[in-house]
Amino acid sequence: MLLLRSLVFDIAMYGLMVIVGILGGPLALWSVAGAHRTIKAYCAGVFWLLRVICGLRVEVRGEVPAGDVIVASKHQSFLDIIILAHALPRPSFIMKKQLRWAPILGLYALRIGSTPVDRGRRSQAMKEMVAHVETATEPRQLVIYPQGTRVLPGAKLPYKSGAGVLYDRLGKVCVPAATNVGVFWSRRGRYRHPGVAVLEFLPPIPPGLPIQEFMRRVEGVVEENSDRLMREAGFDLATAAPGG
Numbered sequence: 001m002l003l004l005r006s007l008v009f010d011i012a013m014y015g016l017m018v019i020v021g022i023l024g025g026p027l028a029l030w031s032v033a034g035a036h037r038t039i040k041a042y043c044a045g046v047f048w049l050l051r052v053i054c055g056l057r058v059e060v061r062g063e064v065p066a067g068d069v070i071v072a073s074k075h076q077s078f079l080d081i082i083i084l085a086h087a088l089p090r091p092s093f094i095m096k097k098q099l100r101w102a103p104i105l106g107l108y109a110l111r112i113g114s115t116p117v118d119r120g121r122r123s124q125a126m127k128e129m130v131a132h133v134e135t136a137t138e139p140r141q142l143v144i145y146p147q148g149t150r151v152l153p154g155a156k157l158p159y160k161s162g163a164g165v166l167y168d169r170l171g172k173v174c175v176p177a178a179t180n181v182g183v184f185w186s187r188r189g190r191y192r193h194p195g196v197a198v199l200e201f202l203p204p205i206p207p208g209l210p211i212q213e214f215m216r217r218v219e220g221v222v223e224e225n226s227d228r229l230m231r232e233a234g235f236d237l238a239t240a241a242p243g244g
Contacts, residue, residue, distance in 0.1 A: 006192040009053040016045050021104035028111050032138075035111040036090060043086035055194030056184050060087045062177075062201030068139035069204070070174040072163050072218050074226045075145035076153065076182025077189075083181070083199045088141040094129065094162070113140065117162075133166060141175075142166070146218060150187035153180070153230055154237045159219045164211035176202040176218055178225035183233045198229050 024038030050056040058079075065071060066089050073084060085091055093109060097116040100106045110116075115132045133142065146163040167174050181197040202221055205214065227237055 002191055002193070005054050006190055009049055009192050012049050012053065013046055016049070017042060017104055020045065021108065028108060032112060035108055039085050039108055039112070043082045046082055047086070050192065054192040056192055057196050058083055059196050059198045060201075061198060064088065064201055065141055065173075065175045065204070067141075068172060069141055070163070070166060070170065070172050071141050071143045071177055071201075072146050072174055072222065073143060073177035073199075074179045074222050075147060075150050076179060077150055077185045077187050079181040079185045079197060080179045080199055083179075083197075084143055084177070087199070088143070090138070090140045091143055092140050094133075094142070094144040094166075129162065129166070133170065142170075142172075146215075146222070151182070152186055153182040153235055154227075154239075156223075159215055161211070161215065163218060164215045167205075167207070167209075167214050168211050171207045173207060174205045174214070174218065176205065176222045176225075178202060178222050178229055180226065180229035180233045180235070183230055183235045195233060198232075200225060200229060 020038060020042040024034070024041065027034035028038050047058050050058065060083060064087050071084065071088065071091075073080060075081075081093070084093075090112075092113040092115070094115050094117055095109055097118045099109060100116050102109075115129055117129050144163050144166060146159040147157045148160045148162070149157070151157050163174075177199060179197075179199040181199065184193045184195050184197045185191075202225055205217055209217070230237060
């Protein structure tokens, strides 16, 4: 029954993406604000489908940042992207370059100013990422996933320097974010488990720290609080795989 519910949800979720993406297309093309409104309408629809079909509720904790900040978040599944896109007033994302060509998703991501990154060319990708981000002219919440990929619950993957470079170059406040969404909806997982998926915004880190100190601080606070949220959801960290 759980697998059936999960399959029904996935079909409904992607069907909704097509419907909302097409209907909201003129609004998104008219303005960036219209693109954000369309995205948030889709996210709200996904939350409703999750609750009704899968028994999975979404909860946002902490003070949602509204200013011109960097958000350094734990990344466990597509669900944490949806939560951030809905909760933040004007988010944009550091994303994989391949996602530019994803139907509907890629178009809207680029419309709101997201930055495509080629992870296979590290030094060049870093320069291109910083150059693109620095062209932004309006305040926004720039979301970066410091581990660079979705991570299984309890898995430990290194934090990459991209978040530190952006923090140093932009001179902005960074808001860490922890989550336990992977307990209920993991990367490449077929099941959508019932429960309460939480994304929590943590106390901000002021600008001006050395990059290495910043990276240690981000990793410590995000990992510690994500572990806490996963334990709260009943996940046994002792049985988790060491890698993602």
